[in-house]
Amino acid sequence: MPFYRMLNNFKAIKMKRLLIFTLFYFICNVTFGQACGIYRIEYVGTVFSNSNEVVRIYLPTTVLLQGLENERVERSFIDTTLTNGDFSVKTRSHLTTPYNNVNHLLSVYKTKLDKFRMKVSYKEDDLIKEKMMEIDWNNIEVSIIDDGGFGTLFRFNLKEIRI
Numbered sequence: 001m002p003f004y005r006m007l008n009n010f011k012a013i014k015m016k017r018l019l020i021f022t023l024f025y026f027i028c029n030v031t032f033g034q035a036c037g038i039y040r041i042e043y044v045g046t047v048f049s050n051s052n053e054v055v056r057i058y059l060p061t062t063v064l065l066q067g068l069e070n071e072r073v074e075r076s077f078i079d080t081t082l083t084n085g086d087f088s089v090k091t092r093s094h095l096t097t098p099y100n101n102v103n104h105l106l107s108v109y110k111t112k113l114d115k116f117r118m119k120v121s122y123k124e125d126d127l128i129k130e131k132m133m134e135i136d137w138n139n140i141e142v143s144i145i146d147d148g149g150f151g152t153l154f155r156f157n158l159k160e161i162r163i
Contacts, residue, residue, distance in 0.1 A: 008052050013127065013151050014017055014136045017085060019129055023034065032090045038092055038093050038120075038150065038151040039089065039093045039100070039105070039141050039151045039153070039154060039158075040090055040091065040092050040093070040128075040149065040151050040152070040153045040154070041062070041087065041091050041092075041093075041135075041155075041156055042089070042090045042145065042153060043059045043080075043087065043089050043090075043091075043155065043156050043158060044086075044087065044088045044155060044156070044158065045085075045086070045087060045088050045157060045158030045160065045161055046083060046087075046159070046160050046161065047085050047087065047120065047160075047161045047162040048085060048160060048161065048162050049122060049162070050162075051124075051126050052112070052123060053122060053123040053124040054065070054081060054082060054085070054120060054121075054128065054163065055121045055128060056080065056081055056082070056120075056121045056124060057080050057081055057082065057087060057118060057119070057120050057121075058077035058078065058118060058119035058120070058121075059077060059078045059080055059087075059089060059118050060076060060077060060078075060090075060092075060095045060116070060117060061075065061077065061078055061091060061094065062075055062091070062094050063075060064075055064076035064113075064117070065079065065109045065112065065113065066094075066109070066112055067111075067113065068094075068114030071117055071132065072092065077118070077119060078091055083121065090153075092151070093151075097154050100141050100144075100152045102143065102144060103156065105142070105154060106137065106142060109137070110137055112135055114133040114157075114159075115134040115135060115136055115137065116134065116136075116137055116140055117132060117133070117135075118132075118135070119131065119132055119133065119163055120133055120161075122163060124162060131145050133161065133163075135158065135161070135163070139159070140155055140156055140157065140158055140159075141150045141155075141157040141159070142154055142155065142157075143155050143157070
């Protein structure tokens with residue numbers, strides 16, 4: 001048998017195996033895939049300051065809220081700008097989880113953090129300074145919004161924040 005026929009025969013066998021493996025992998029992923037339980041958070045509120053100009057606010061990600069990171073890590077916060085002192089920003093959970101109830105979600109967060117934490121950067125004497133803000137969980141209105149989007153949307157209304 002000539003060499004090129006052996007080579008073509010070998011390639012055909014290899015391609016069949018690759019196709020079978022690819023089909024097997026695809027079928028396993030479809031059959032045993034993880035169920036979706038991603039939830040989303042929308043932060044809304046207003047920031048007031050009598051003496052300083054607020055430049056930015058940094059709202060916690062689910063990684064911080066679930067106690068997987070501390071506030072020193074950059075990915076623990078979402079950098080947000082203000083529009084006339086108001087903010088509205090959405091984020092998604094970092095992993096799939098079964099949260100579709102406000103009380104269940106808050107009970108997990110309250111066990112990890114005693115208070116809701118966010119950072120505020122502001123101008124003072126032409127310098128930009130940062131301040132960590134702590135808000136009691138009882139002062140935050142959390143509700144579920146039915147927007148037809150993928151995953152449960154929890155709205156965290158932080159109301160009016162005074163600096």
